[in-house]
Amino acid sequence: MTESHPLRGKLPPRRLAKEELARTHKSHLKKQDLTPDAPRPVKQPLLDQAYPASTRSIRDLEIVPLSDLRIEEHHRGKGVVVKVISPPYVGAGVISLVEDELGNADKIAIYNHSDSSILSGVPEGCIVAVKEPYYKYNGSGEDYMICVDHPSDVILLRFTDPIIPELLRLGPLLKSAVDWRSAGDKAFIERDFPTAVFWQVLPVWSRSYLSNKQCQALEASDDGTFRAGIFAKRAGTNLVLGRYDAAKADALASRTGASSDWKAYFTAGRACYGLCDYQTSRGYLESALGLDPPATSSVKKEHSRCLSRLYEESTGSYNFEALFDSLSPTNVHLDVASFLSNTRVADSPLHGRGLFAARNIKAGELIYVEKATLMPNQYEPSRASAALYAMMVRQLYDNPSLASTILSLYGGAYQRSGHEGDLVDGVPIVDIFLVESIRNKNCFSAPLSTLDDTRPTTTSGRMAKGLWLHASYMNHSCVPNSMRSFLGDLLISRATRNIAEGEELSQQYVPVKALSDVRQAQFLAGWGFTCQCALCEAESRGSRQMLQKRKEILGRIERVCGKNTPNKGVLPDSAIRTVDRLTKQLEELHETEVYAGLPRLALVYPVNWLIQAHRGRKAHAKVVRYALRLLREFGFRAPADEDANWEPREIYNGKGGASLMTIHVVTALKYASEAYKALGRTDLAARCEEAGRFGYMMVTGFENDLGILNG
The missing domain is CATH 1.25.40.10 (Tetratricopeptide repeat domain)
Incomplete structure (x- = not known):
């Protein structure tokens, strides 16, 4: 049923009698008893069906009988006071039968109350008040119900409350x-x-x-x-x-x-x-x-x-190794505090507010460490978003002090009333559609640990969803100066280059796409902004014709590489020559005046493939050549001559332009180290390994052995 239904705003042609409602409800209760331990689903809101939470006291509303409720209408300025006359049926919400003082009966569905609330399974005989009720058609026959999405729109009344009509009063159930x-x-x-x-x-x-x-x-x-x-x-x-x-x-x-x-x-x-x-x-x-x-x-x-x-x-002193060892599927919420004093929140020239360095921070140092404000232990991607939404709603209701921080986060274009979080009738106003908007714009996906997520044998896609308030203030850049990692519900942010006091901190919202128009479409759809980082700003001045040609060549490369994966053994010379030739063509399509000192992300995929291909053939000099090239394609200063004697650790000093730190930078250094060692250049091999370990610390959050990346 949508708001375009022909009966919208009208009284139902016929309402089911109390006896009919009771028979149907009883049949549902029997089904419920067959699966008492089934996981409880979550009704996640659809933002295109949003409506605001009531901000008025029940005592300021006109109390009307159930018979006045109209189909698909939000009864602004009105309320109902009813008695629960059935046991609850518990599903995504709680469905009960209710009766008003005139004997009218109907159904009520209450959503988004936690299991800790009596409203998550209202006992028979209780009196509830619903503020500005939404009367919903359920899609078939004469099936209607009061739908309470916002948890603050329903109030459990005291039996002696004067707002309860005389005919619904029960009197005190106990005497002393x-x-x-x-x-x-x-x-x-x-x-x-x-x-x-x-x-x-x-x-x-x-x-x-x-x-x-x-x-x-x-x-x-x-x-x-x-x-x-x-x-x-x-x-x-x-x-x-x-x-x-x-x-x-x-x-x-x-x-x-x-x-x-x-x-x-x-x-x-x-x-x-x-x-x-x-x-x-x-x-x-x-x-x-x-x-x-x-x-x-x-x-x-x-x-x-x-x-x-x-x-x-x-x-900011943590034993990250011990914290990692304590993690398990049943222990993801670590008993630690947040370290935030290196940063401050201030107005940003990019978008709204941002996070800024409160002191000089060197490459590799902690910027901040933040424990999640909210993160369910749910690593099934299809359920993780709903679990976080439900936790946000319920925690805002159960702990109103959280409202001042959570509800101040960016919520996109959703229209606020300005009263969210206010206490009315003793409960905080919680607008579920605003909560979902904030979740959409501010949550992060988190593996159980980033370290395990870099292992070759890790099962992909096992991500929880969490809300880290401080991290939410950081704006996006495709070439950020920080990198985040996770240990359970702990987010670790490290500097990927030297950062000066007062400089705005940036992070990647999602792994960036190689092609600029694809990236911008992703940011616009997901967050409503156009990225203006150094890379995106430069690429916006580039030729659209050249961009289209890059797309065509990259597509051809992906098709060849897809048919010849390095993990299938030694690759044929013909495939390597084809990819090498296409890579040179792709390089020529990058305008020098646009990409000077910047990453060339479209070249990352083929160059990384060539490293793997030559590594499988034990062509050590070529592994070094393409490993150095991969560093340059990510924007790092590395020599073009594979015979050069250079200092790998210096790539992190931030000199020479914008760069992008990823796990591929770490593996390139690791493979270069292996190749240098095979070529007898043991000192340079050791320096590459050291630089790789340093980069791996940025990626995983703490120092780890590069041997984890074997493969």
């Missing part, structure tokens, strides 16, 4: 504060954490955030000690659920002024640690230690861990 606390304790012991939160006390920063059951324990008692205990239990539950904002608030609300407050400071410190706010975490943990806690060893352990993170933040 002790009863409410016991219900929460039982749910916690059974590890049903959303229900435990449902029974426990409201967070101090928003008494309307959750339901009647959550505030009932608080309202049922005037005993300060009892109330403090409820807050403390709620803080512990929120900590387990990863709701660090609420855990911190509840923990601080549980203080009584007694020495037992060490527990409150301990929980608040752990919550701040979860938010990567290590400085504040240290303060709370030191307050806990100052109260001489019985569990001194546990607090000291957390304090020591916090000091380690602060040391990493200030020094």
Whole structure:
């Protein structure tokens, strides 16, 4: 159903009766029971169907009956208050049957709530309010439902909330504060954490955030000690659920002024640690230690861990080898802090804001190291994007403090309301379409480790998707001055040449294409900009006719090379001669006035093929010749004479023009080293190997043996 449907904006010709809805819902529940452990899918938004989240309080809206809802309409200025009258059917969202005060029944589908939220499976009997509901046609017969995409558009109401119509009121389900606390304790012991939160006390920063059951324990008692205990239990539950904002608030609300407050400071410190706010975490943990806690060893352990993170933040000192060894498919979220002090965010002459060097940085040095703000452990490419989107939505809802940083990122042309992240009715406004726009423009693809990704036997395509806020500020260049690598959820950025203080830092958004028009089309489609780096700006002055001829020759080369791959053994002389001849023709099509001091990326593929071809034939002098040429095609200063005595490490000093660092530069140095050694030039072989190891550190993030690249 689209908004062009002829019934759009009209009342349904017929609505299904409650009994009909119940029969269909019951049949779905039976199917659900057959596959209780099936992975839960994610409904990822389509940006061409975007609509804004409600920014108004439910108390400012006109409450209407379900019978007033019109097909495919977003009912601006209106809201519904309904009671859930069925168990939830859990799929990509949660589908329940609901009823209003007049006895009208309908379906509601709630999407994008995390498993830690009671709204991810609303219990029967709860009262919910939907703000500015979207009434959706499901594509067949008389099937309609209220579709809640934005998690902040639905509110779980307290049973005593005056906005609930009299006929929907149930009254308190338990009588005493002790009863409410016991219900929460039982749910916690059974590890049903959303229900435990449902029974426990409201967070101090928003008494309307959750339901009647959550505030009932608080309202049922005037005993300060009892109330403090409820807050403390709620803080512990929120900590387990990863709701660090609420855990911190509840923990601080549980203080009584007694020495037992060490527990409150301990929980608040752990919550701040979860938010990567290590400085504040240290303060709370030191307050806990100052109260001489019985569990001194546990607090000291957390304090020591916090000091380690602060040391990493200030020094950029990491044991990358140990971090690499600790990685596994079940351990991708490393316990480390970000090191960002070498950089600063400022307005960029290229696009919006950018990242700039706060000091002089030498080639190979760390520019920054950043732990992912959000990165799901999902390395299946078909699911990785959806997993990151879902995590972003749910974390913004569960931890509103993240909004100020995540929602400030570039979101393309999506129209913002200016209220995203604001607390309304006790919950943060989360616009899922803005979140998806930000994800599209700012996420990175990451292997489990870049080191493993360079191995010849690595399975290709195993990439997670993550959001690194600091890295997102870096603008693109086809010939960047930095290179990023990954260890789990850690992004490592190193300088590929010497960088001066105040210079803008750049990175490649994606591996660059050899032909300029293909590159520009990719950037325009993906990010909405035209690249103006040194290479692209020079190529824009080149001849379109010459570009077309380069395309034709490169296509011919690719066809020949595709039929003669070096890994199939010794290649015939005829194939090598053909590729060599075509490569010379391709070189002649590069205008000297355009490419002086710049990479000639169209030549990289055939030259690299020729290195491999001559290496397979053990033609060592030719391997050196083409390896040096490959360095030059990437823009590095290397001699044209294979007999020259030169200093390989000097290619990284940035002199002589723009250059592009890639794994192919490393392998060219490695193969040159092998060939020099075979030719008896052992000193030059050692220097090439050293330069290769240095380059490999830039590629993988830390020092590694070039032997990994055997092949």
